């Protein structure tokens with residue numbers, strides 16, 4: 001659906017994008033992660049044509065981005081972009097019309113999103129009179145009102161209360177389930193881990209990690225915590241890919257490479273004495289993120 005091919009972008013001496021390749025498929029809900037200044041906003045701006053890349057190409061469905069493709073794209077800019085004095089409904093209708101919706105469809109769609117996002121009692125208030133979180137709901141409605149097939153959202157969750165986070169999450173999931181390609185940036189890794197099947201991590205203008213979160217986890221080291229009532233002799237014969245990382249009190253902490261057999265390690269430990277505790281943990285997304293970002297710097 002959305003394809004970024006080798007995007008480069010500099011601002012003076014600063015290299016913001018250093019060859020970004022990224023594809024987001026229809027029906028995908030992709031979390032776009034990266035430290036401050038990594039290039040997320042710049043990449044998203046290039047994707048929607050707000051900024052031009054110095055080199056590289058953006059295509060949608062394999063074709064250069066034309067007016068029709070732009071009309072089918074919904075974008076939530078980092079700096080937000082509503083008209084503060086315009087009333088909520090009026091503004092959404094205006095934005096939908098800019099994307100070539102008919103007056104009747106625009107009115108109906110604006111009302112539907114106002115309802116869906118819990119803004120019914122603010123329908124005819126100027127945007128500037130709304131709280132920050134409610135302005136953000138309007139901003140989401142503005143990205144959605146023209147029924148886009150591609151959604152590019154720059155930190156849609158920042159500043160939202162937990163209820164609004166739930167609403168935003170539900171809407172994004174629902175849009176992806178309806179076949180929309182959704183990519184959004186965020187620093188809230190736990191939230192992204194719950195919401196997204198796929199992620200892309202960018203660091204210093206390059207994509208350093210990309211893929212299905214479950215598959216990425218399966219392909220990385222796991223941690224096995226064991227408590228046994230026995231001596232340490234068995235540790236001398238750990239199978240390949242298993243290392244002792246440390247101990248906390250009675251608990252042994254082992255690191256298992258992706259191919260290592262956790263069951264075999266647990267069986268060996270049981271041979272040494274009764275097992276008092278066992279816990280096998282995959283890395284959290286935040287750990288994969290740190291590893292990818294630090295590795296990218298090296």
Ligand SMILES: Nc1ncnc2c1ncn2[C@@H]1O[C@H](COP(=O)(O)OP(=O)(O)OP(=O)(O)O)[C@@H](O)[C@H]1O
Pocket residue numbers: 011014015016034035036037038039040041042043
């Ligand atoms: N208009 C600009 N003029 C000069 N430098 C810029 C401009 N826009 C971005 N940059 C620089 O490009 C780099 C990437 O910035 P970008 O805003 O894309 O990062 P980001 O990943 O969105 O960060 P954050 O998480 O803080 O939003 C940074 O070094 C930034 O200072």
Ligand SMILES: [Mg+2]
Pocket residue numbers: 040041042078154
């Ligand atoms: Mg940004």
